[in-house]
Amino acid sequence: MRIVLLGPPGVGKGTQAKRLARINEVKHLTTGELVREEIRMGTPLGHEIQRYNDLGELVPDEVIVGMIKPYLTMTESWILDGFPRDETQARALEVMLDEAGLALDRVIALSAPDDELIDRLSGRRQSAATGKTYHLTFDPPPAGDPGPFIQRVDDSPEDIRHRLEVYHSRTEPLKRYYEERDLLSEVDAGGSMDATTEAILQVLGSVNR
Numbered sequence: 668m669r670i671v672l673l674g675p676p677g678v679g680k681g682t683q684a685k686r687l688a689r690i691n692e693v694k695h696l697t698t699g700e701l702v703r704e705e706i707r708m709g710t711p712l713g714h715e716i717q718r719y720n721d722l723g724e725l726v727p728d729e730v731i732v733g734m735i736k737p738y739l740t741m742t743e744s745w746i747l748d749g750f751p752r753d754e755t756q757a758r759a760l761e762v763m764l765d766e767a768g769l770a771l772d773r774v775i776a777l778s779a780p781d782d783e784l785i786d787r788l789s790g791r792r793q794s795a796a797t798g799k800t801y802h803l804t805f806d807p808p809p810a811g812d813p814g815p816f817i818q819r820v821d822d823s824p825e826d827i828r829h830r831l832e833v834y835h836s837r838t839e840p841l842k843r844y845y846e847e848r849d850l851l852s853e854v855d856a857g858g859s860m861d862a863t864t865e866a867i868l869q870v871l872g873s874v875n876r
């Protein structure tokens with residue numbers, strides 16, 4: 668299984684990718700987490716890419732492609748979350764998979780109204796103790812998680828607005844790119860987390876039949 672999850676910030680790509688990876692026993696690959704880990708480690712590359720992340724800008728294509736490449740062939744089954752993000756990255760993915768004799772099975776495009784995305788991102792918190800992601804209202808931290816619960820630097824109202832603009836101008840056109848390749852399935856992710864997981868599983872089930 669090789670699946671791409673496409674969608675705006677806050678639509679639930681990470682939430683759904685973790686669930687699907689657990690259900691299907693496949694690897695969850697996320698470029699957002701790779702970027703944040705590099706920044707956390709304070710490597711020269713981390714310093715170089717921090718300003719893109721903190722401002723909600725896309726990290727340059729050649730840097731991101733170089734970061735994700737080794738993971739794509741480490742295991743044959745994965746769910747890709749946050750990559751590709753523009754047409755250059757989509758073409759690079761095609762080349763990397765071709766070289767490895769692999770192909771994408773499906774691209775799932777998740778969507779929800781921008782107002783809902785802003786609510787989700789504003790309330791998102793990550794536990795410093797467990798690394799788990801929660802939402803103050805929709806998925807509050809359990810009593811057993813000691814926290815503290817940290818807000819991502821790029822989840823400020825200004826950055827959220829900018830990330831949505833970047834998504835609509837650079838990433839959303841990929842829907843058409845994958846539609847033309849007969850790989851796209853669209854899923855409404857405006858409902859509950861469980862309803863969205865169910866809808867994605869239905870799409871994947873009907874594709875596999």
Ligand code: AP5
Nearest residue numbers: 676677678679680681682698699720726749787791859860
């Ligand atoms: P990345 O980490 O990929 O950020 P993003 O795409 O903006 O997506 P998010 O992680 O913000 O949201 P999500 O869709 O995963 O939502 P989540 O499940 O957390 O990238 C960050 C940065 O890294 C980029 O800005 C860029 O700088 C760089 N980068 C990464 N990839 C790159 C690439 N390929 N090229 C260039 N640069 C790149 O859910 C959000 C919240 O909502 C959570 O609190 C969750 O609990 C809650 N929630 C989820 N689903 C629901 C639901 N159905 N109902 C209610 N609440 C929900």
